[in-house]
Amino acid sequence: MKQQDTFDGNFPTVESPNPENAAALRLGVELAEKTNADLVVATDPDCDRMGVAVRAQDGEMKLLTGNQIGSLMAYYRIKALFDLGILNKENASRGVIIKTFVTTDLQKVIAEHYGLRCVETLTGFKYIGAKLAKYERAIPEPLRRNYVKQSEEETRALRLKHSSLYVFGGEESYGYSGGDFVRDKDGNGAAIMFCEVAAYAKSRGLSVAALLDEVFSEFGYFEEYTGSLTFEGAEGSETIKRLLSSYVSRPPNEMLGAKLIQVKNFESDTYRDVEGDEIPKEKMLIFEFGDHTRVAIRASGTEPKIKYYVFAQRRPEGTRLSDTELAAAKSEVSAQLKRVWDWLREDATTLAAS
Secondary structure (H helix, E strand, O other), X not given: OHHHOOOOOOOOOOOOOOOXXXXXXXXXXXXXXXXXXXXXXXXXXXXXXXXXXXXXOOOOEEEOOHHHHHHHHHHHHHHHHHHOOOOOOXXXXXXXXXXXXXXXXXXXXXXXXXXXXXXXXXXXXXXXXXXXXXXXXXXXXXXXXXXXXXXXXXXXXXXXXXXXXXXXXXXXXXXXXXXXXXXXXXXXXXXXXXXXXXXXXXXXXXXXXXXXXXXXXXXXXXXXXXXXXXXXXXXXXXHHHHHHHHHHHOOOOEEXXXXXXXXXXXXXXXXXXXXXXXXXXXXXXXEEEOOOOXXXXXXXXXXXXXXXXXXXXXXXXXXOOOHHHHHHHHHHHHHHHHHHXXXXXXXXXXXXXX
């Protein structure tokens, strides 16, 4: 669009140039409405995060969440590698999807369905990058000389034979990568990958939104909500510490009738990922409840906030969710997320005042 066709470091056409914020895509969506485009793709100024809007079945442009974007790319990349014969039942266990603990479990379900590993890390692409360096080191030294100068086909063959093939990685905050040659979140690569997903959907006569519903129907409906509470100043900092301490010493035994079945304390306890590597210590708690609702709680590293990540899902009882069942699951899960967030906010307010 013409308004954004001039370089200006003040970014006067948006309140914030971060595609995590819906307003950053406003002008692109307006242009898509005028031109009947199917897809809007936006990155932030340093091109590490990417957000998209797609035309939904009702004809309206719809913003996808970072979890939905990542899940579509993970699904498509795994499927394409199988279709091309690069991955198969014999070597699938060498394939790897990497996600953070606060990223949707849909990506884990997809990976495990195809026989790939899903490695979970703490928030931050440095942890994904560390895994990629580990996979490179696993290749025998004589074979990985000049590794960075070899073609993707050459390094992929080495990884499949001697190490692990990184298929996709991402985090819920709109960061993704699809190759070990970029060991950070990569907005340029993500834009290309997502356009390929959209082209695949188009080739089948589907919208991207319809393709996403196909994924939900096959693997289950997953939805997430991220909320935060702000406590300013020195007093606020102490309130955040007190809240986190209270969750450790007095975790909720139940939430909205669902029993607490597991607590993970990443600061005090030691955990290992599926590859046996120890997870670094971090002030983060994860509560898992009997209704498959999961809540992760951590203090923001950059703002005076305590952050809550809420996860809910509905899995098919049979082979897949019917259209009617998927519609019901969307409604039920959305309502559940709202109830959980209201409960967490009210509970935190009570705890902060005590």
